[in-house]
Amino acid sequence: MTPGILALIVLALTIVGYIAGRQRALARSSASGERLHSLPNYYGQSVALFIAIPAYFLLGAWLFLQPVFIESQVSTQIPDSAIPEGSVRSLVMSDVRRIADGLDIIVDRGSLTETDLAGLSAETTSIRDMLANAGVALGSDVSVPVFEAAKSYRAIGKTGALARNILVLAAAIGFGLWAWSRIHPAMRARNVSETFIRALLMGSSLVAILTTFGIVGSLLFETLNFFGMYPASEFFFSTVWDPQFRGGSDLGIIPLLWGTFYVSLVALILAVPVGLMIAVYLSEYAGRSLRGFAKPAIEILAGIPTIVYGLFALITVGPFLRDWIAQPLGLGSSSSSVMTAGLVMGIMLIPFVSSLSDDIINAVPQSMRDGSYGLGATQSETIRRVIMPAALPGIVGAVLLAASRAIGETMIVVMGAGAAARLDLNPFEAMTTVTVKIVSQLTGDTEFASPETLVAFALGLTLFAFTLGLNVLALYIVRKYREQYE
Template sequence: MTVLLLLTILAVLAAAGFVLGRQRALALSGGLPGKLHSLPAYYGWHAAIMAFVPAFLVMLVWLVVQPFAIEGNIAAHLPETVQADPTARQLAMADVRRLATGLDIALERGTLDEAAIAALDAAATDIRAELGKQGIALGSAVSAEVLTAAKEYRSTVATASTFRAFLVLALALAGLVFALKQIAPDFWARNRVENVVMKLLMLASLIAILTTVGIVWSMLSESINFFRQYPIADFFFGLTWNPKFGGGSELGFIPLFWGTIYITVIALLVAVPLGLFAAIYLAEYASKRTRAWVKPMIEVIAGIPTVVYGLFALTTVGPFLRDFFAQPLGLGSSGSSVMTAGIVIGILNIPFISSLSDDIINAVPQSLRDGALGLGSTKSETVRQVVLPAALPGIAGAVLMGASRAIGETMIVVMGAGAAAKLSMNPFEAMTTMTVKIVGQLTGDTDFNSPETLVAFALGMTLFVITLMLNVMAVWIVRKYREQYE
């Protein structure tokens, strides 16, 4: 039984539990809800929760544990040399899963039956050719061990799915029956339901936290593996980026960091003035009618995909800067440059900074404006000397968050700035950022355990720390100085 079908059955049982629980509560109270401790709907929700939540949690745990358990069992069919090498074992298990999927597809199409699958013998038949006749394409020839493991994998998965369905449905029915038996006029259904909902909300928060921890751990563990193979000092202080998968790589972090910071600074020089001035106009000078159509039009920019911005940088901004600035000034002849990527990322960040700054300026108490105007200040003097200083902490936080977004941009940099890792002050030269190299090092057929691939995780961890520090600084600035005006 598939997971989707199982979830559908659980949802139907939960709905039936709600109806039955509510009807039973009303029946026990003689049709008078006033005799019940809780509203009738709470009894229904209690039955629905008992029918769905325990079974759903067991199913989730089963889905998490099952792959590890099955892989441990199936790996015993592989050669000992493969089992001893983690990388070889991982690749072999991928072949096993792919072959098992191909056999299942052939079974669904009717081109193979269970008897034909059981009769397949890698020692006498090329399984790839055999499945090729059935329209199933495999990337490589299949060994006898992989074929045996694939057959066992299919059998184990089918058995596990049957037991999973039986256990989940039995638990759901048991929970439903138990909940219905618990129903009584003095049963505290509301307290039970609210307690369960509170725990589910706590679980949702915990999942978000654990996801963050998992992301950090996945990067940190591989970063540690990288630094075991490559000197940490050469990474953080190296001035050359020249990865070579055959050996002799120079993986200096400084050129990528310089390109990232250079593009980010240019982006902020574009986004901060335009975004801030737009926010000041919308918050202090624009009429309600003007604000009603200008603000949504600015925020539409945030909804444009970054790949569209990349095309805009590649076909419009880059050639314009090359033809009217770089070539006449003798600074370069390429449309891909730091300036191109920085300007387009700045345009991308305008609505982000504008919206945050607008909300922050509107949050400044009106009494400060009234007091300044009452003392004889003009509108512009009030904005410049009262409103902006009061909103400055929040604006600074918005700028730092905009910087974090600019640092993490990838597509615009790939299409607008190129992929050259170099140290240069010329803004019309092609450079690149950490995010671009992370994608580049993990793309293609590479050795996952080589320093040239693992460096992507070290770059990702470094980028994570940089953006985390910027976000923490932004939050600290906002919280520290906001209290002065509250």
């Protein structure tokens, strides 16, 4: 039984428990003549919650902990002699998982029974052919301990799945029957239901916080491992980025930061003025019909996939800038450049700035406009001296959101700016960003045991620290200007 089917069974039990709890409350009330303390639906909800929450919690915890347990058990069965030279245990374990999945496919197809499978070994020709048909390429270099570990991995997994199914269903049925047996007219079912819901809402509110801590913790842990292999001074102050997975790498972050800031700056120079002018026009000058058409049309830009923007940069904007500006002026001969990626990214960011700024400007009280007009100010003077200062904190937030979006963009940079890590002031030269190199360092077979791979986590943590600094700066600006209007 797969986890999905098990979850559906628990859902069905939850529905049955709701109906049974409601009916029991009504039946006991009719039999005793007592008035129910709560509405009948609350009694059904109390039973349903006692069925669903413990069962789903147990299922989630089991799915999270079982792979960790199996990994620790099976990993000890692989001797060091079975690990090929130049490899690591984590890569061997990935082969174990892949073979175990292939064995599952073979048994599910009926090609072998469990009894036949127990007597097979890695040297058996037929099992190699079956694994190949199941999508697993089993070469002659796969040792007997690895194959036996795969069989053990599969056996422990099946035993764990059976135990999971039994315990989850037992928890659902047991707690459900206990909650059903406690139902009587004087029971405060509404309090029980609302307590569960309050706890659920509190747990949901903690998800974002715990997720943030989890992300930062994982980045920090792997970054510390990286700095244990590579000097931090060279990472932060070196101007050369040249990763070599065979050793001798130069992993300086400065060229990547420069490319990130340069591309983002070009994008914001285009997006912020254009977006603000669009917002001012739509909120202060445009009629209702034009606003109703123009604002959704502009916001369509935000829904276009970034790969489409990347193709637009690669096929249209890049060649145009190269043929009509860069080459005639002697500034470059490549269609991949900072200017290409920055202009296309700026177009993508326009709706972020315009839509949010428009909503913020519309939120400025009409009384401030009327007071300005009453003092004899024109519409343009009112916009410059009253509306824009009042809306400035929100506009700063919109610009910050656009800046964060620009800093984290990857696809447009890959296709528009190239992948060259260099320090250069020429905007018509190819450069790259931090996010692009994070992707490139984690692409392909990685074992997370070399500085060339772990540097991606150091890059991510540095980018996170930078965006956090932007947030703090924006918060300071917002508080400073808000005090003038409070």
